Amino acid sequence: MSIFMDGFADGAAKYDADNGTTTTLLGWDKAAQTGSFTGDFENQANGQNLAKGFIDQGADVIMPVAGPVGLGAAAAAQEAGNVKLVGVDADWFLTAPDYAPIVLTSVMKEISAAVYDTIEQASNGKFTSDPYVGTLENGGIGLAPFHDNESLVSADLSAKLDELKASIISGDLVVESPSSN
Structure with missing residues (x-):
């Protein structure tokens, strides 16, 4: 859970x-x-x-890393009328359609990649009980499309996101979190 929050914090710092x-x-x-x-x-x-x-303190983007509790955060954001949400685990635009208009994007756990990789390892006799760590490189995590909020993300910022993703995958940009150790 804190690995997502660390990534959000690092992303804000990098943007700044x-x-x-x-x-x-x-x-x-x-x-x-x-x-x-x-x-x-x-x-x-x-x-x-x-x-x-958080909204009362001026938050304009909220990332609720909280399972179903996050739907409560979505309700608060929707009620505020000027707050966007970054969903977690799945593409909230699709999985929480009542809140789709306020979903800027989502940080997704791509569970299908983990399942595929595990089955492939097992079928090749290379399965281990080592923990699976989803990364951008192995497709185990990802960022959902901006869907209806794409107009809020400039072409320059979108290109920068693609550049940062490539830099993370190549290892030129190292992302660290105490929770990933």
């Missing part, structure tokens, strides 16, 4: 460094590995209340 801007990140401190949590993955009201607190 490249564009001379200052982004305020609420709810997560990468260095301390601490943040704001609801205490469970089910209570959507808790997610809605936590997200509302």
Whole structure:
């Protein structure tokens, strides 16, 4: 879970460094590995209340790494009317269609890649019980399309995302998280 939040924090920092801007990140401190949590993955009201607190502090993009609790955050974002969401695990534009208009994109766990790789290893007699780590390189994680919010992402920013993805895959840009060790 914190690996997603670390990536979001690093992405904001990279954007700021490249564009001379200052982004305020609420709810997560990468260095301390601490943040704001609801205490469970089910209570959507808790997610809605936590997200509302972030919105009251000026958040305009929320990434709820919270399972079903994230739907509460989506409700708060939708109610605010000027807040976008970055979904987690699957493409929320498709899996949470009631919130599709506010879904900017989603960070996806591409489980099918893990299943395919595991079956391929087993069929070749090379299966191990080592943990599977999804990466951009092996297709185990990805970023969903911007769908109906594509107009909010400039061509330059979209090209920069493609460039950063290629740099991560090639190893020229190293992404680190204490949670990935």
